[in-house]
Amino acid sequence: MSIKDTTAVPVINKNASINRQTIAPKIASGHGLDVDDHKVTVGQSFSERAKMTMRNVNVFYGDKQAIYDVNIDIAKNEVMAMIGPSGCGKSTFLRTLNRMNDTVEGCRVEGDILMDGENLYAPKLDVVELRARVGMVFQKPNPFPKSIYDNVAYGPKIHGLADTRVDLDEIVESSLRKASLWEEVKERLHQPGTGLSGGQQQRLCIARAIAVSPEIILMDEPCSALDPIATAKIEELIEELSQNFTIAIVTHSMQQAARVSHRTAYFHLGKLIEVNPTEQVFTMPEHPLTEAYITGRFG
Amino acid sequence: MSKQTENLIKIQHSLKRRNRSEARFRWYGRLAVFIGLAAVATLFFDIIGKGHGAFKATYIKLEVHYDQALIDIDNLTDTEQMIAGNWQALPKVALREKFPNVSGRSDKRRLNNLLSSGAGFDLKDRLVANPHLLGRKESIWILADDDIDTYFKSWLAGDAYAARLSSKQVQWIEGLHQQGLIELQFNINLFTRGDSREPEQAGIRGAVMGSLLTLVLTLMLSFPIGVAAAIYLEEFAPKNKWTDFIEVNINNLAAVPSIIFGLLGLAIFINFFHVPRSVPIVGGLVLTLMTLPTIIITSRAAIKSVPPSIREAALGMGASKVQMVLHHVLPLALPGMLTGAIIGMAQALGETAPLLMIGMVAFIVDIPGSFTDPATVLPVQIFLWADSPERAFIEKTSAAIMVLLTFLIIMNTSAVWLRKRLERRW
Numbered sequence: 001m002s003i004k005d006t007t008a009v010p011v012i013n014k015n016a017s018i019n020r021q022t023i024a025p026k027i028a029s030g031h032g033l034d035v036d037d038h039k040v041t042v043g044q045s046f047s048e049r050a051k052m053t054m055r056n057v058n059v060f061y062g063d064k065q066a067i068y069d070v071n072i073d074i075a076k077n078e079v080m081a082m083i084g085p086s087g088c089g090k091s092t093f094l095r096t097l098n099r100m101n102d103t104v105e106g107c108r109v110e111g112d113i114l115m116d117g118e119n120l121y122a123p124k125l126d127v128v129e130l131r132a133r134v135g136m137v138f139q140k141p142n143p144f145p146k147s148i149y150d151n152v153a154y155g156p157k158i159h160g161l162a163d164t165r166v167d168l169d170e171i172v173e174s175s176l177r178k179a180s181l182w183e184e185v186k187e188r189l190h191q192p193g194t195g196l197s198g199g200q201q202q203r204l205c206i207a208r209a210i211a212v213s214p215e216i217i218l219m220d221e222p223c224s225a226l227d228p229i230a231t232a233k234i235e236e237l238i239e240e241l242s243q244n245f246t247i248a249i250v251t252h253s254m255q256q257a258a259r260v261s262h263r264t265a266y267f268h269l270g271k272l273i274e275v276n277p278t279e280q281v282f283t284m285p286e287h288p289l290t291e292a293y294i295t296g297r298f299g
Numbered sequence: 300m301s302k303q304t305e306n307l308i309k310i311q312h313s314l315k316r317r318n319r320s321e322a323r324f325r326w327y328g329r330l331a332v333f334i335g336l337a338a339v340a341t342l343f344f345d346i347i348g349k350g351h352g353a354f355k356a357t358y359i360k361l362e363v364h365y366d367q368a369l370i371d372i373d374n375l376t377d378t379e380q381m382i383a384g385n386w387q388a389l390p391k392v393a394l395r396e397k398f399p400n401v402s403g404r405s406d407k408r409r410l411n412n413l414l415s416s417g418a419g420f421d422l423k424d425r426l427v428a429n430p431h432l433l434g435r436k437e438s439i440w441i442l443a444d445d446d447i448d449t450y451f452k453s454w455l456a457g458d459a460y461a462a463r464l465s466s467k468q469v470q471w472i473e474g475l476h477q478q479g480l481i482e483l484q485f486n487i488n489l490f491t492r493g494d495s496r497e498p499e500q501a502g503i504r505g506a507v508m509g510s511l512l513t514l515v516l517t518l519m520l521s522f523p524i525g526v527a528a529a530i531y532l533e534e535f536a537p538k539n540k541w542t543d544f545i546e547v548n549i550n551n552l553a554a555v556p557s558i559i560f561g562l563l564g565l566a567i568f569i570n571f572f573h574v575p576r577s578v579p580i581v582g583g584l585v586l587t588l589m590t591l592p593t594i595i596i597t598s599r600a601a602i603k604s605v606p607p608s609i610r611e612a613a614l615g616m617g618a619s620k621v622q623m624v625l626h627h628v629l630p631l632a633l634p635g636m637l638t639g640a641i642i643g644m645a646q647a648l649g650e651t652a653p654l655l656m657i658g659m660v661a662f663i664v665d666i667p668g669s670f671t672d673p674a675t676v677l678p679v680q681i682f683l684w685a686d687s688p689e690r691a692f693i694e695k696t697s698a699a700i701m702v703l704l705t706f707l708i709i710m711n712t713s714a715v716w717l718r719k720r721l722e723r724r725w
Contacts, residue, residue, distance in 0.1 A: 105538055131617035142608035144627060155616045
């Protein structure tokens with residue numbers, strides 16, 4: 001089941017108004033595009049099957065604000081793509097979802113981020129538990145300098161998910177299978193993961209992430225360091241994984257967003273401009289900024 | 300002439316100049332390396348040239364009669380008798396028998412001076428180890444006096460140094476040499492004995508043991524403390540004015556002259572905490588203070604060099620911060636940390652100044668067996684011997700330097716080896 005089929009996602013802020021007349025000339029002239037013209041996110045930001053709910057989220061790095069007033073839902077088993085020009089805050093936004101921003105000195109998050117109604121930034125919430133439930137795949141493949149087996153087994157080991165060696169073997173095999181890497185590495189499970197090719201390393205990182213059966217997988221430009229063939233494999237994999245996982249993916253490639261995602265969110269200078277079903281974003285964007293970006297006028 | 304040809308000529312012109320300066324720079328580099336190597340080679344050449352003689356000692360072969368009446372004992376297990384025994388008579392009588400024609404008080408004294416003043420006690424030790432020899436006769440090599448040793452070695456080398464010998468002594472030695480009763484043997488005493496005022500009896504065992512005990516304590520204290528401090532500062536401490544302040548001070552400590560640490564140790568450990576002076580405990584504590592900054596700085600550098608992506612990967616998997624450090628950062632940083640620790644230890648092994656302040660410069664004959672026995676260390680032993688007037692201590696000093704350098708080379712080589720080996724595992 002996927003969001004693409006159920007187009008009946010309820011839309012709350014359909015009446016968001018933007019002044020096309022004031023923006024259009026600026027886009028045409030190619031400069032002076034002002035994000036202040038944007039008031040409210042347009043499109044279908046909300047879902048009644050929300051897995052993650054964000055309300056009035058602001059993120060600051062010291063005095064600098066990186067994200068302004070973001071409201072969005074990520075639905076269960078949905079692939080949500082985040083696109084936008086460099087420095088628009090899409091990676092920052094992704095990292096608030098598993099509190100990876102905690103490691104950044106001076107980073108402050110305001111607003112409510114809920115997963116199944118539970119506030120991620122509540123004082124009693126343990127980030128260790130959160131990160132077991134929200135897995136992450138990074139921009140550059142970053143396998144541990146250990147064997148392929150140990151890479152995948154690491155999560156289950158630290159969380160105590162496998163009682164016996166046999167259980168652990170099973171988890172490793174099934175995770176590698178889900179990441180379509182098993183056939184390529186089954187003969188050399190005990191060789192270092194860093195010896196694999198870039199694409200294989202990234203799939204190993206995905207296998208590592210899904211070994212603890214997270215509910216959500218965050219992907220931060222997972223293909224930016226890969227060649228087209230490896231990219232195609234990862235994209236195929238994302239499609240398969242969306243059967244069982246909720247996926248939020250940041251990407252620089254609009255084609256990739258168009259290929260893998262159900263809904264696409266467009267960020268601009270820290271503001272969430274538009275969220276709509278992917279098809280609509282790439283064919284009939286609602287907001288002129290989105291249109292300007294996807295038609296390549298900037299970014 | 301077109302603009303292009305004009306430029307080309309200019310480029311070719313400047314190219315010559317650039318190539319020349321590049322070649323010149325390479326030669327500067329080679330010269331620097333050559334000067335460095337030449338300095339090291341001179342040092343080694345000089346030290347080995349001076350010190351190699353110390354690994355051999357002169358021995359004289361005599362017929363010794365373990366005469367009960369002469370020594371005045373009848374029971375080898377009676378401690379009082381053993382202490383009171385006239386052991387020095389044994390070598391004297393043996394010499395008198397070898398040279399029966401020697402008469403007169405001063406000649407007899409010169410004759411006795413052929414042998415080490417400890418010869419009688421060496422024979423006592425031999426008798427204790429072999430009780431069946433009591434009452435019997437035996438032909439045995441006995442350690443010669445240091446003046447004889449110096450003369451004999453220089454004489455063999457063709458450049459006899461007889462300033463401290465009488466002409467009769469020279470004759471006796473030549474006589475012994477013709478009969479094959481005097482020769483150079485491996486100087487086991489150098490490695491089995493502690494310090495002595497008699498050069499021929501002096502060894503470095505005490506100093507080596509002292510160095511070992513001191514370094515073990517230094518390593519046990521400074522490595523865990525240094526690594527823990529480095530991990531805390533790098534991975535856990537917030538980056539603020541306080542940590543900046545601490546960082547500046549750690550760097551300052553690394554540059555503080557080591558004698559200051561000695562004064563600090565004297566004031567705090569000895570005067571305030573009343574740790575006994577001259578013992579490896581206080582030496583280890585002072586050297587720990589001195590090595591800590593080195594270990595903290597190198598460990599922090601090693602931790603910094605672990606790519607942040609590994610930390611993110613671990614945290615992203617839901618590892619706690621401690622798990623991240625113990626499972627991923629520490630194993631990757633360990634080779635660098637160990638290298639730093641070994642270099643710090645090598646530095647501590649060669650350190651003299653702070654130990655002078657805490658009494659480890661004392662003349663200690665007994666070989667230390669524990670952390671609370673008075674001890675000295677190798678570099679201080681070198682200092683003590685270099686300060687001694689006896690000529691035979693010149694080669695001893697160089698020999699001790701050779702032993703110290705050997706330890707340093709072993710430690711530094713093992714640092715390189717360890718780093719390469721541990722790095723290959725990943």
